[in-house]
Amino acid sequence: MKKPGIGVSHAKVILLGEHAVVYGQPAIALPLTDLAMTVKIESREAGQVVLSQSYQGPLVAMAEVYEGIRQLINRLLQHFKSDEMPFTMTITSNIPQERGMGSSAATAIAIVRAFFDFFDESLSKQELQRWASIEEAITHGSPSGLDTATTAHDEAVWFIKGQQPEKIDMSLDGTLILADTGIQGQTGLAISVVREHLTNDPEVGQQHIDKIGEIVKATREAIAENNLAKIGHFMNEAQKHLSALGISHPKLDELIMAARHAGALGAKLTGGGVGGTMIAITKDDEQTARVIKALEDAGAQEVWTQNYTNDK
Numbered sequence: 001m002k003k004p005g006i007g008v009s010h011a012k013v014i015l016l017g018e019h020a021v022v023y024g025q026p027a028i029a030l031p032l033t034d035l036a037m038t039v040k041i042e043s044r045e046a047g048q049v050v051l052s053q054s055y056q057g058p059l060v061a062m063a064e065v066y067e068g069i070r071q072l073i074n075r076l077l078q079h080f081k082s083d084e085m086p087f088t089m090t091i092t093s094n095i096p097q098e099r100g101m102g103s104s105a106a107t108a109i110a111i112v113r114a115f116f117d118f119f120d121e122s123l124s125k126q127e128l129q130r131w132a133s134i135e136e137a138i139t140h141g142s143p144s145g146l147d148t149a150t151t152a153h154d155e156a157v158w159f160i161k162g163q164q165p166e167k168i169d170m171s172l173d174g175t176l177i178l179a180d181t182g183i184q185g186q187t188g189l190a191i192s193v194v195r196e197h198l199t200n201d202p203e204v205g206q207q208h209i210d211k212i213g214e215i216v217k218a219t220r221e222a223i224a225e226n227n228l229a230k231i232g233h234f235m236n237e238a239q240k241h242l243s244a245l246g247i248s249h250p251k252l253d254e255l256i257m258a259a260r261h262a263g264a265l266g267a268k269l270t271g272g273g274v275g276g277t278m279i280a281i282t283k284d285d286e287q288t289a290r291v292i293k294a295l296e297d298a299g300a301q302e303v304w305t306q307n308y309t310n311d312k
Contacts, residue, residue: 004042005118009109009151011035011101013178013279013306014270015231016238017216019194019247021161023206025213028168028220029157030176032101032306037093037151039110041118044086052091059089068135072108075134076115089114096302099180100187100271106151108135125153156223169224173310175288177259177280178270181251182301185276190247193274197245208241215241226310228283232265235281239268247273255298256280262294263287 010033017027048059050073055066062070077083091110097103112131116123156170198205215234222230239256242248252269255278259267264280264287271277280295282288288305295303 002043002118004040005114005116006041007039007110007113007115007117009037009106009113010154011037011095011103011106012151012157013101013176015156015176015279016219016234016268017159017212018269018271018273019190019242019245020209020212020216021159022191022194023198023209024161025209026216026220027159028216028223029159030170030306030308031151031154031156032095032176032178032304033154034306035095035101035304037091037095037103037106037110039107039114040090040092041114042088042090044088046086048085048087048089050089050091053093054097068104069107069111072111072131072135076112076131080115080119080121082119096180096304098184099178099277100185101178101277102151104135105132108132109151111135158220168220170308171224171226171310172228172308173226174228174265174284174308175282176306176308177264177282177288177291177295178277178304178306179255179259179280179295179300180277180302181249181255181275182299183249183251183275185272186274187272190272190274193246205245208245212238212241228265228281232267232281235266235268235279236260242269242273249273249275251275251299252278255295255300258294258298259291262291264291 015028021027095103156168158166158168215238219234256267259280267280270279
């Protein structure tokens with residue numbers, strides 16, 4: 001019996017730069033390695049079966065939201081000249097779906113790695129990105145590449161639209177807290193809101209976009225210096241501009257203020273906005289515990305944490 005193939009990946013979060021990145025400004029994404037994805041491929045006697053939290057059944061029956069995954073698996077089977085190979089694929093994940101944390105990209109990365117491990121073939125970073133982009137292009141239409149770059153590697157990513165994602169120096173010793181408002185984020189709607197601001201009041205709208213870009217550039221240095229206080233300040237400043245662009249939400253504002261009042265160094269929305277998820281940064285366990293309790297008391301539907309350790 002052939003040995004199983006194993007592939008792993010993790011979630012990501014946009015620290016700063018959402019929406020402004022659409023207009024040529026940089027964005028910074030951080031890996032969330034504590035929110036992990038594992039894919040295991042094993043031989044079986046007959047059939048091609050996929051087992052995950054949200055889908056259990058034959059590969060041929062996967063449809064709709066799973067179409068990108070089905071297409072990716074089929075392309076990989078063709079690549080390895082094993083179209084009819086019987087297998088069981090088990091997908092294990094604690095990455096929340098549809099919360100802007102790169103769940104679909106993480107799934108694609110882990111599947112590609114599992115297949116190449118199963119067939120004992122080497123896989124370069126470029127090949128990994130190319131393969132994963134198949135699923136992302138089908139699922140999201142026109143992916144930026146930010147999700148696949150960050151979910152594949154344990155490093156912070158600097159991203160400018162139209163350019164290759166770039167690894168940035170990361171020296172952090174703190175905790176990132178993520179809290180779900182329970183309100184479905186609406187990225188498309190939020191993009192339209194920002195566009196409307198830029199159309200009807202272009203001078204003021206562009207000022208907010210440019211200010212976010214300046215904040216992102218300054219934050220890059222703060223991340224390298226492990227200056228959590230500066231990072232928190234920049235997060236708060238970015239939230240002002242995102243709110244002015246109309247993409248915050250009363251529930252986001254409530255959670256953000258709860259986190260700040262409990263001692264978070266900074267807090268803001270992350271991702272599309274108009275609902276969805278917010279993030280906060282803390283410096284120690286005591287501060288983290290206070291902020292988590294405050295978020296739960298304020299009605300956060302779910303809270304996740306990512307601890308970063310400065311090993312330098």
